[in-house]
Amino acid sequence: MKFLSEYRDPELVKEYVEELHRITTKPWTLMEICGGQTHSLVKNGILDMLPEKITMVHGPGCPVCVTSVSVIDEAVFLAEQPNTILCSFGDMLRVPGSKKSLLEAKAEGADIRILYSPLEAVELAKQNPDKHVVFFAVGFETTAPANALSVIHAAQQKVTNYSILASHVLVPPAMEAILSDDANLIDGFLAAGHVCTIMGMEEYYPVAEKYKIPIIVTGFEPVDLLQGILMAVKQLENNEYKVENQYVRSVLREGNRMAQDTIHKVFEVSDRVWRGIGAIPQSGYEVNDAYKQYNARFRFAIDIPFAEENKECISGDIMKGLKKPRQCPNFGIKCKPEHPLGAPMVSSEGACAAYYHYSFNAMEENIAV
Amino acid sequence: MPKFDFDVITMGHGSGGLLTHRLLQSGVFDVLKNDMLDQQHDGASFELNGRTAFSTDSYVISPIFFPGGNIGELAVNGTVNDLAMCGASPKYLSLAFIIEEGFTMEAFWEILVGIKSAVNKSGVMIVTGDTKVVEKGKGDQIFINTSGIGVIHPKAKIHHNHIQAGDQIILSGNLAQHGIAIMSKRQGLEFETDIVSDSTNLNHTITSLIDALGDKVKFLRDPTRGGLASVLNELAEMRKLGFVIDQNKIPLDEQVEGACEMLGLDPLYVANEGLFVAIVDKEAAAQAIELLHKDENGTNAAIIGEVTETHPGKVMMKSRIGGHRVVGYLTGEQLPRIC
Numbered sequence: 130m131k132f133l134s135e136y137r138d139p140e141l142v143k144e145y146v147e148e149l150h151r152i153t154t155k156p157w158t159l160m161e162i163c164g165g166q167t168h169s170l171v172k173n174g175i176l177d178m179l180p181e182k183i184t185m186v187h188g189p190g191c192p193v194c195v196t197s198v199s200v201i202d203e204a205v206f207l208a209e210q211p212n213t214i215l216c217s218f219g220d221m222l223r224v225p226g227s228k229k230s231l232l233e234a235k236a237e238g239a240d241i242r243i244l245y246s247p248l249e250a251v252e253l254a255k256q257n258p259d260k261h262v263v264f265f266a267v268g269f270e271t272t273a274p275a276n277a278l279s280v281i282h283a284a285q286q287k288v289t290n291y292s293i294l295a296s297h298v299l300v301p302p303a304m305e306a307i308l309s310d311d312a313n314l315i316d317g318f319l320a321a322g323h324v325c326t327i328m329g330m331e332e333y334y335p336v337a338e339k340y341k342i343p344i345i346v347t348g349f350e351p352v353d354l355l356q357g358i359l360m361a362v363k364q365l366e367n368n369e370y371k372v373e374n375q376y377v378r379s380v381l382r383e384g385n386r387m388a389q390d391t392i393h394k395v396f397e398v399s400d401r402v403w404r405g406i407g408a409i410p411q412s413g414y415e416v417n418d419a420y421k422q423y424n425a426r427f428r429f430a431i432d433i434p435f436a437e438e439n440k441e442c443i444s445g446d447i448m449k450g451l452k453k454p455r456q457c458p459n460f461g462i463k464c465k466p467e468h469p470l471g472a473p474m475v476s477s478e479g480a481c482a483a484y485y486h487y488s489f490n491a492m493e494e495n496i497a498v
Numbered sequence: 499m500p501k502f503d504f505d506v507i508t509m510g511h512g513s514g515g516l517l518t519h520r521l522l523q524s525g526v527f528d529v530l531k532n533d534m535l536d537q538q539h540d541g542a543s544f545e546l547n548g549r550t551a552f553s554t555d556s557y558v559i560s561p562i563f564f565p566g567g568n569i570g571e572l573a574v575n576g577t578v579n580d581l582a583m584c585g586a587s588p589k590y591l592s593l594a595f596i597i598e599e600g601f602t603m604e605a606f607w608e609i610l611v612g613i614k615s616a617v618n619k620s621g622v623m624i625v626t627g628d629t630k631v632v633e634k635g636k637g638d639q640i641f642i643n644t645s646g647i648g649v650i651h652p653k654a655k656i657h658h659n660h661i662q663a664g665d666q667i668i669l670s671g672n673l674a675q676h677g678i679a680i681m682s683k684r685q686g687l688e689f690e691t692d693i694v695s696d697s698t699n700l701n702h703t704i705t706s707l708i709d710a711l712g713d714k715v716k717f718l719r720d721p722t723r724g725g726l727a728s729v730l731n732e733l734a735e736m737r738k739l740g741f742v743i744d745q746n747k748i749p750l751d752e753q754v755e756g757a758c759e760m761l762g763l764d765p766l767y768v769a770n771e772g773l774f775v776a777i778v779d780k781e782a783a784a785q786a787i788e789l790l791h792k793d794e795n796g797t798n799a800a801i802i803g804e805v806t807e808t809h810p811g812k813v814m815m816k817s818r819i820g821g822h823r824v825v826g827y828l829t830g831e832q833l834p835r836i837c
Contacts, residue, residue, distance in 0.1 A: 133759065142819040174821015245761075351819045477762060487823040 136350030145355035146178045149362060153180040157365050158314050159358060160307070160450045162300060163321035164191030164478025165349050171483040173351045183362065186314075186450030187483075189303050189406065190321050192268045193220045193476035194444060197402045198436040200267075200296045201226035206433050207263050207294060207425055208239040214257065216250040217265040218272075219243040223475040227436035231265075247279035247293070254283065254291040263425045266293040271323045273297050273414055274388035277395035280416065280423045292425040297414035298401055300324050301332045306409050307449045308340045315450055317361040319347040319354070322376035327392075329384025333372045341370045348376040395420050404438060404472060405445030442471030447480055454484040461485060499607045500524045507601040512631025526593075526627065529610045530617065534590075534625040542625035544590060546649055551586035553577055554645035562609070562639055565679045566694030567771075570612030573642040575699050575771065576722070578620045581646050582701040583718040583774065585654025585708055588620060591646045593627040598637035609640065620699035622646065651705060655713035661737050665716060666783035667803040668776040670703070670796045671696065672751045673726060674758065677768035681761065689760075693753050698772035703795040707776070710789055714782035720774045727766040727825045729775050730813040740809030743825070744816045749798040766815075767828045777805065 161167055167187040170176055176185060189195050205226050208215035215231070222232040222243065235241040240260075244250055247264045254262035266276040276293060283291040300321060307313060320333060325346045333344045343364035347357030357375040364371060374380055392414070401413025416424035425431075438444075441459055446452040454460050454473070464470040466482060473479035503520060510517040527535060534542045555576050562569040574591065581588040593613070597606070617624060675696040682691050700720065708715055721729045726748075730741045750765055758765045772795060778786050783801055790796025813825040 137818050139819045172823055173817045173819055174823050175819075178821055351817075351821075486826045 133350065136348070136352040138352060141352050142178075142355060145352070145359050149183070149355070149359055150180050152366055153182050153362055154366060156182045156184070157316045157362060158184045158186060158450070159317045159319060159361055160186045160188045160315045161319040161347070161354070162188040162190040162304070163323070163349070164194065164476065164480065165323070166190070166319060166321065166347065166354060167480050168478060168483045168487075169349050169351065170354060171487045175351060175354060176488075179358070183358065186453065187447065187480035188318075188450065189307070189403065189448035190269065190300065190324070191448075191473065191476050191478040191480070192272070192298060193224055194448060194472040194479050195298055195403045195406070196221070196224065196267055196296050196472065197404045198225075198227050198438055199402065199433070200294075201230070202228070202433050202436050203426075203431050204231060204265050204294055205229060205234045205239075206431055207429060208234050208241050210261075210429065212260045214240045214242060214253060214260055214262045215265060216242045216244045216247070216253065216262060218245075218267065220476055220478070221265055221267060223469070224472045225439070225469055247276050248282060251279050251283050251286070251288055251291055254288050255286070258290060261290045261292070261428070264291070264293045266295045266297065269298055269300055269321070269324050270328045270392070271321075271326070273396060274327060274385075274391045277391045280395045280420050281391065283423060284420065289422070292423045292428045293416065294425040295396070295414060295416050296401075297396065298403065299398070299412050299414070301336060302409050302412035303403065303406070304336055306406065306412075308336070308342065310449055310451075312451055313449070315342070316365055317343040318345070319357045319361065320344050322346060322348040322353070322379055325376065325380045325384065327385050327388045330372055330374060330380065330382050331384075337370050337372045343370050344372045346372070346374045346376050346380050348379065405442065405448060407445070439470050444471040444473045447473060454481040457481070499604065500528070502603045505603055507597045507599060507603065507606060507631055509599055509631050509633065512597070512629060518629060522629065525606070525610060526629070529614050530593075530624045532623050532625070534623060542590060544625070546589070546647065548652065549650040551581050551584035551648045551650055552645070553580040553584070554643065555580060556641060556643040558638065558641050559680065560638060561680070561683050562605070564683050564695055567697040568609055568612040569640060569642055570609035571616040572697050572771065573644045574613055574616035574620065574622065575697050577644040577646040578616075578622055578699045578701055579720045579772075579774070581648035582699075582704040583656070583720055584648070584650060585656040585704070585715075585718065586648030586650045587705055588622040588646050588648040588701055590625045591617075591622050591644050593624045594643040595627075595629045596637055596641040596643075597629065597631050598639050599631055599634045601639055606640070616699065620701055651708045653712035654708050654715070656715065656718055658717050658733055658736050660713070660716040661733065661739065661777050661805055663739060663805050663807045664780045665777050665805040666780055666801050667730070667741065667743060667805065668778055668783065668786055668790070669726065669749060669800055669802045670700075670774045670776065670790060671772070671798045672749045672754065673773070674754050674765035674768035674770065675751065675773070676771040677725070678754045678757045680769075682757065689757070691753050691757060693751070693757065696770060696772035698795060700772060700774055700795055703790070703793045704774070706793065707786060707789060711778065711782045711786060714779040715776055715786070716779065717777040718774055721770050723769050724828055725765070725767040725769060726775065727764075727813065728828060730825065731827050733777070734811050734813050737805075738810045740806035740811075741803065741813045742806050742809065742816070743803030743813070745818050746816075747800055747802045749800050766825060
């Protein structure tokens, strides 16, 4: 398939792998930010091709994984309101809340629809004028423009029975939270290509400078990832720390200005609680005052107690790169995709799910337990 | 389409009274006419020679009309293919409808025509059936159940116990066509493609394969729900052998691959209809492929992997770029991803 097969070229992969083996002299720990990158690494068998000295740890860039239990509870609460339709990306449905997941709420009769785009939710609101349609707006900077656009469309078309439950999270504050953790071991980052397509690279220069760490904006295909790793290792071996762009076919230094303007029109930066990591100041987006009529938290009196995270789930340590999925005592035993303790086991971008489904070693070790 | 008393199915059409009688007379019996159905008895009576296969399946698909077919064809082909996978030639089918009140006669007629065309193509006979109507909101337009009986080919020895290391894994055609065709029309996911379902009857293809290769064909299965990955995982688990496939060898239409990329789905887990997996003795694999390539249902058939002593109980896949990964079971439904 054109525009994809070029980045899955076995010859190019071989070339990069050989070069990595040739230039790596010291042990390096790299974190790929995005869960999509994690899955590509594991699914394509790339981890086993890397030099032993290179350790990949898997970052927090899985929106499903970092959405807190309380926010899931809010979504369940909204879905269970009379005359309400809750729309969500499919990924969110299996994530456990404190009492139930959206999938369980759906089975109990809540009207929950899986959509690909929030704009479809606005259409749904127009088709159902006697109901209120809520879109569960999760995701990193990548999905924020489309979610913001749905609010702008609804306002322009005077659709008043539509709102969003925003749970957006931002990458740079999460990177800083990880880097400032005393236990941090990360030597370099592969930044998330899609996030940077929207936001550009500017935010990363101060981070690279402050923590003296290479940051490579990287794509998702095997060739992208290996090239990104190679660029990071080259910097590390040369004692450099720069922001570089591997994903040039998608990312401009300034990002997508129009998308950024759309975000800023509807959202304001807010504090956000990350599942497993805790509160990170100024790390999310919330609907701003100008559009508060489209904020589900404003429209509904959401009355739910604060929910604690499941203590048996070590997702925080995994997403900070302190532990690997198979180092969790519950991995594959008490925590499986059909009975997850935490979101990383069920999300299609979750690190635990990647290891559980695709990683041979993970399964072997699990059986040996 | 014949003239019916009503434009839509009403509760009365399932009452067993006059409306049911008229619907069956001018609808079902007339379209699916055969000697046994003409008896209009409570059940069908017939004789069978040889070992017999028996199978049943219910069809609750949405949408009921999709590119390349409808629920009626699917209901016939599905059970016909389940029998074919037992190495049987399908003979007789039962056909039961559960229809939601208000379903249009026009749609019902179109489904009957679909059933008729699938019956003709596969050569199976519908010999008994049932029609029920449920209140509006208690069903989803129409559900169909078919059960079928078939006579097993005298040379067939299909059983997972016969599978051994060295056997070759053959896929009869392009993967994931049906599931993606359905998804392209599902509410909220509509996207423009030319992808059509691969729904078809496989019985003639299987008969000619067994005619030529006999017990060298060790196992057959159509990877419907759960897809190829589920079939191979079940086999790996039952036989305690490894099933190693090569991603580069799996036949996949470029549009289907693109749709999977876009939707975040793994084609290994997407449903198929007119497709089968055959586990074939190594010596016979080349001949099987040669035969399949001449068959309309096997033009893209390929050897996609091998049964091994290594990795017992697991399905492994060599990735496009030469890495390896485990192919596990699907947990729940494949859900679209966020970004």
